Amino acid sequence: MSDSNVDNTLERIAAKIAQGEASAEDHRTIKLLLKRYPDLSDQFSSTLRRYALIETQLVSEKQKRTFRLSILNRLSSKKRTNNTRRYWLSWGSTLAALLLLAVFISDDLGTDSSPLLVDRGVAIVSRVALNSSSQPWQTGESIQPGRYELTTGFVELEFYQGAKLTLQGPARFDIFDAQNVTLHQGKAKTDVPEVAIGFTVNTPSSRVIDLGTSVGIHVNAQGDANIQVFEGEVEMVGNNGSSQKFVKNTAGQSTTLKGEVTRKQTSNAATFKEFDKLDTLIQKADEERHRRWEKDRDFWINDPSLLAYYDFQPTADNSRVLPNIAKTQSSDGAVVGARWVDGPWPGKHALSFKRPGDRVRIDIPEKLQSFSLVTWVTIDSLDRMFSALLLTDGYKPSDIHWQLGQLSLDHGAIIVGLKSLSGDEKDYNYQPFLSKRDSGRWFHLAVSLDQKTQTLRFYVNGTKLSEQNLKHSSSYWSIGKATIGNWSSQREMNPLRVMNGAMAEMMIFSRVLNDVEIEKISQVTKYR
Template sequence: MADPKLNRDLDRLLSKLVEGDVSADEKLALDQVLKSDANARRRYVHYLDLHDELALRSEVSIQQKSGVFAGLLERRAATLLALAAAILLIAFGALLGRKSLALIASGTATGLEMGEVAAAASELMDDGVAVLVHAVDAEWAMSDPPSSGSILSPGQLKIDSGMVLIEFYSGARLITEGSVSLEIVSSNQAIFHSGKLRAFVPPHAEGFSVISPQFELVDLGTEFGLEVGKDGRSEVQVFDGKVELYPPDGKRWLKQRQPLHGGSGLSKSAAGETSAIAADPHSFPSFEEFRLRNESASQKRYARWKMLNQSLVNDPRIAARFDFESDSPDKLIGSKQQQGDGTIVGAKRADGRWVGKGALAFTRPGDRVRVNIPGEFDSLTIMAWIRVDAAPDRQQSLLLTDGHELGRLHWQIRRDGALRLSVRTSESYGENAISCSSPPFLNPRRIGAWSFVCSVYDGPGREVRHYLDGDEISRHTIKEHQTVKIGLGDIGNWMGVPDQLNRSRPVRNFCGRIDEMTVWKVALDAEQISELYRDSRL
């Protein structure tokens, strides 16, 4: 008959193993148990197989694009192969030695031969060529417009009104104003179909070009304005430095080159008629004007957000709300009316989504907000505005409760960039848990840009939902209802369970900024979440 205490200790090690939190000494301890105890080996295989099955069922229920299912099956097959390899290595443990078995236990056995290849294959790639720095009062003529801070790939941008600042990787900067149709070609070239823009091209970006319907403009390190009318007329004004004009066919024959110097300009109609004009810097928006308008717009958005924030302070549906606005010297944050409180540990105050808006910057492994949110909940909605500043190479905490006790909630970003909400549903380690992950959302485009993330745990409705920027990105059916507790925990980190041998803890610190987090006692619906996003967005 198996010893219950030994089973609990083994389950604790296996729980840490599948979470990726097992230490080197714990791997060796697990190695010894598996070598010496046939019951432990059977429990090991059963535990990992059950964990893989639960993960498969949970992720397959996600409503997402076809093709993901095949990837899940591949992962399951890989796991089963790894289990088979583990069993074989256990049988020949005396020959292969403790180190190999520990590697199998950590899930890295195949990396002995293929680690470098896998690392190269999994390297993050991005086709971005520019960054949308800011958009001021912009109304986009696009179904999926970029947000401030977004990386831009080659493609078309259509704007009905407002101002936009774009920085190309080459160093060139563009401001657009009003109705604009612009196509980004590369880090050093754009096609301007219609509208008005002003460009600053520093010497190291010399050669940056803009193609209009009537000519191609090649900049030699200068500042210029370009306007393309609805009738096809193209007009360029050079404010400083020098540009060269060529026909828009891209051939750039020297005999067709037409230089323009600072103070001069050229207008060319759709019929090919040209006329010389004088440059007027005041006829195009300046970068200083953009800065002032951006600050004014930010202040207005911040004022609107303050009104929303005040309306939420006494909302009885909220268990805890942290707006990171207070500069209290005792570092206590949160709403007294809503009982949740927290103390800032290590994290530094920083700018949030707007000028003047408070936020916290999490940069070091110890940075966190230590919180206590009392109560037990049948349903919860957790939402936050976050800015991730580094691609995740490990799990990053949003709100993690201490330990893994029954009903404790964990909300975090997985190492693959997915949003995960999990709740322990059994007193026995590893036997059951609600663990629901969205499709990966955190790609290189979102690094450094603000995102609104939200997860809903609907106990009576038996489902978990994840949202990004107000839109549902996944929905999961859960088999049982578990009352949820938060209590003591961390925003942006995890106290965790210390390693019993060296007292170390897993590193789960968030890397970036958080400027708002709310825990609701109820399961908000899609329209309520969308409305909260619209009222608080950039």
């Protein structure tokens, strides 16, 4: 068989295997070929992989959904088997599980049919006081229906219908919608204004319907619920259907439920006293985060490769200057339009970019071999095709463009555009990044270009998510006069690329930071 015949046969059979249409004869042929020419195995495997990639990318939404649901259903039944004793003790929990499953499935079906961007959240995290860095709760983020766990500390949720729920860890709870949650274990306190009357907290032994009150609910490990009315009125329905209304009396009032509404007991105010300290705890947590951030900042300032470090803390005498605190000769930034706002916590400032003119002008004259760019941003929404993080003026040979893009209806992308000295340009993308419900969440983003290995790496919150080979090399890269949060194009018609969000940090290094360093630099996102 000639070389071209061998190639054609490999190609034909690989395509058929990928489509699931290979015959026994095809399999015999390919095995004979690979036995005879073992060196072709890699080529065949690559061809097969590429055809398979085409076949598996080009599938209907229905097929993708079937694949996804099949896995989720199997996982769900696996979890149910494992957790039967723990979770499904009472009708209340079973009903809760069914409701939750219904929410999940309708949510899944909804993702495919709607071409509109939708926010599936039912609440936002309004405040957090956590003493563990491993917890994912972040102020400002949107919360969707689902099962959650809070190991320690406090989280305060504001539901879209107006109710407020503060939870103290350890707690396990399900959120169904903006008016219904189930507390499996832990302590919670409601604050329900008139517009949200009817906000219901299910427990394994009861339903607590809030009639415009503040009520504390404590579910212990056995599923018994202790309920204390702080203010207003609450209706409690036990598992046996018995119902009783409670109002606050002067002594306070609490009830323990074990499947039915049975007895009242004197208020045990100590059970919920920690909730009164929430403001103090949050303030302390913020101060601690700020202290740790300052310590990190002082560490990185000493890195000799740090060309620019804009820590986004304004000076008292001139709020239109963005100080560059790096120990280099690079200049400070000039704030144009952008306004100072609270950043990730009170005391950590940020600049808000909203209007077409909002921007920070900088000048980094150095020619860069390798480089790393790091920023800390929150994006309110991706309103346009491109949202600037750091863009050089125009797009000249050796220029670097770092921006976010809206390349798909349901998520964004991180884009690094590089134009080599010879004028070849290419956008390198990482996606998906940032969906509608990430609005208000702070992200630590980094990219690094390694001139030696000709690779570009993308990081989100310290995790490397993509490594891509450069398509066009350039003996150096440059930033020069550039803009943070917007674009200063040299064209007459300047396409709007203002970032709709806020930035709390920007660092520019003239070397590649390794994975460990980038993880370290972004640990600020994990401080609670």
